Each structure stands twice: as C-alpha cells, then as structure tokens.
Amino acid sequence: MLLNVIRFFVYPAVCAGAIAAFVSSESPPPPTLINNHPFLAFVLLMLVTQVVTLTDLLIPRKRVEIVSAVYFGLLIGFLLSYLTNQALLPVVTPEFKGMTLMLTNLVLPYLCVILLLQTKDNFRFIIPYIEFAKEVKGGRPYLLDTSSIIDGRIADVIDTKIIDSTLVIPSFVLQELQDIADSNDKLRRNRGRRGLDVLSRLQSNPNIDVKLHEVPQEEGKGMTVDQRLVALAKKLGGRVVTNDFNLNKVAHVQGVDVVNLNDLANSLKPRYLPGERLTIKIMKAGEGIGQGVGYLDDGTMVVCEEGNSLIGKESDVIVKSVLQSSAGRMIFGRLPLATDR
Numbered sequence: 411m412l413l414n415v416i417r418f419f420v421y422p423a424v425c426a427g428a429i430a431a432f433v434s435s436e437s438p439p440p441p442t443l444i445n446n447h448p449f450l451a452f453v454l455l456m457l458v459t460q461v462v463t464l465t466d467l468l469i470p471r472k473r474v475e476i477v478s479a480v481y482f483g484l485l486i487g488f489l490l491s492y493l494t495n496q497a498l499l500p501v502v503t504p505e506f507k508g509m510t511l512m513l514t515n516l517v518l519p520y521l522c523v524i525l526l527l528q529t530k531d532n533f534r535f536i537i538p539y540i541e542f543a544k545e546v547k548g549g550r551p552y553l554l555d556t557s558s559i560i561d562g563r564i565a566d567v568i569d570t571k572i573i574d575s576t577l578v579i580p581s582f583v584l585q586e587l588q589d590i591a592d593s594n595d596k597l598r599r600n601r602g603r604r605g606l607d608v609l610s611r612l613q614s615n616p617n618i619d620v621k622l623h624e625v626p627q628e629e630g631k632g633m634t635v636d637q638r639l640v641a642l643a644k645k646l647g648g649r650v651v652t653n654d655f656n657l658n659k660v661a662h663v664q665g666v667d668v669v670n671l672n673d674l675a676n677s678l679k680p681r682y683l684p685g686e687r688l689t690i691k692i693m694k695a696g697e698g699i700g701q702g703v704g705y706l707d708d709g710t711m712v713v714c715e716e717g718n719s720l721i722g723k724e725s726d727v728i729v730k731s732v733l734q735s736s737a738g739r740m741i742f743g744r745l746p747l748a749t750d751r
Contacts, residue, residue, distance in 0.1 A: 417463050425459040466524050483526045487519025549575030551648040556586050558651045560605035563671050568618050576619045640666050676739050686729045692720045715744040
C-alpha cells in the first residue's frame, strides 16, 4: 500500500511541482525550446520521470525496512546526483544545466530508494574486510517439512515445552500438504488430512509461535519442495525439521542444520547393552534361517536367533548387539542358554 502511494501519488506530485516550476522559471530562464512550448515540455518531462515508475512496476520484489531504505536511498541518490552533475558540468551548456540538475535529482534518489526496497532481510553495507549484517534476535526458527507435519510427533515434542523457538510453515509446504489431502488415493488423502489436523493442533498450542511464511511462486521456480525448503532455511538462518532421510542428507551437504525426528526419538529410547535380558513376543519369522522377529513397546524391532519355533509366544531374549541409524534402531539377540539362568 505504501509503495503504491509513493509510486502513484507522492512521486508524480513531486515531479509535477518540480517540472512546473522549471518550465515557468524566469531566473534562470529554461532553454528557448521549452520556453516556447511550456505545456509540451511539461508533458514530455513528466513522461521521462514516469518511465522510472514503469520500470519499477516491472520488477515485483519490493521488501525492506522502510525508514532505513528511504533514508539511505535519498542520501545515496542525491550523492550520485551531485557527482553526476559534476561529471557532466564540462559538456552541458548553461541553458540545459537546470534541466539536467532537476532530472538527476528526481530520478537517481527514486532509483536508490526502490533498489533498497527490494533488499529486505539482506539490507547491509559491505566495506572491504568488514560486513555489518542484521543481528537475529531470539532462537533460530524451525522450518517444518511435509513429512514431519504428517508424522505428527512434532506436536508431541512441542507439548513437552522443550522448544520455544518459532515454527515456520512455508507456503509451498502448506500447498503440498493441501495437494496430498485432495489426492484421489485414499491412503494418501488420509495422510494429508492427518497433516492438516496436526498443523491445526500446532496453531492452537499456546506454548509455541507458528508462523506461515509466504514465499512467492516465482521464487525458486523449477526447484523441488525440498530444495526450496533448504534454500529458505539458509536465508532465514533456521533449522529444518524432518524425518525424510534424503532431505536430511541434502540439507547437511548445503550446511543447513537438521532436526531429524527419528534421531530425536531414538535418542530418547532406553539403551540396551549386550548381555541384557528382554521379554518379547515373537511375531513372525525373520529373513535369516531360524530367526524370529518381535517388537518392543516403542516399536523397536528385535531379531532373535533360533526364535522361529516360538512364533506367537513370549520369550526372554539376550541382547547381542544394537544397530542404530537415522531410520531407527534394531536389536539382535538370542535365546537364553542354561548358563544364562
């Protein structure tokens, strides 16, 4: 709204007043051609200044801290105008000097202000070897991907109150979630609706601030959702929350911190050491000869040697080794021997 006021009211009014004063000036008088056709000169000069506005409209990105942008834009613009007029002084005749001064004082400050208006979140000055950058206050935000929202465990983590940073839901992630919820496939549709329910639960939680971050469609065009998420995390200085193994790897390669929900869940599971005894129900045969497979209450798979004959029965298992990865935890064990009792 403010940009439109500047474009269509403030800037044209300033230009009209300055040009009208110029063409009607008597001291110093304008060039003879302008003096003979003041109205035509006024119209032509107005068109010249408004071409800048048209160029501005063709560039849609306009984001910055307004006060800083206007202040520094005007400061740099008038400095450039002064330097330009000093450079043109030897080649501009006295009768065109006033018109050149007016046009540079109108166009260059406007261009500088508009350029700074396009650099929100990146507004900085770089001096050789020194960079003054925006200081980020508060905790780093967490950017949720589609899989972490559908998974639902992030809502349980938030309920524990161990996270107080802002949760960011990019608009393209929300769009993907809506597309999944509108899918013709029943299973996929149910997963999408579950994700929307989890998102609603997060928004209604008073212990966390959930922010929907609007990202223009043209930004990141041709990139996948995962690539756009990683790029946005780098831009915001945040961390990606996911349980997608591939996204986890891609983010790490690009230097973006990742909170993997599977790693988080595994780190909170009880630790089992070789020699400890577990009691499980053998549910099915394993892939190896004679193996039986059972599960702990938290879903951890237990592969028991010689457990194939005990399918459907509960049995003690002696832990031999534990395999830990981002995909989960797997315990390998054996049936107790007489010496173990």
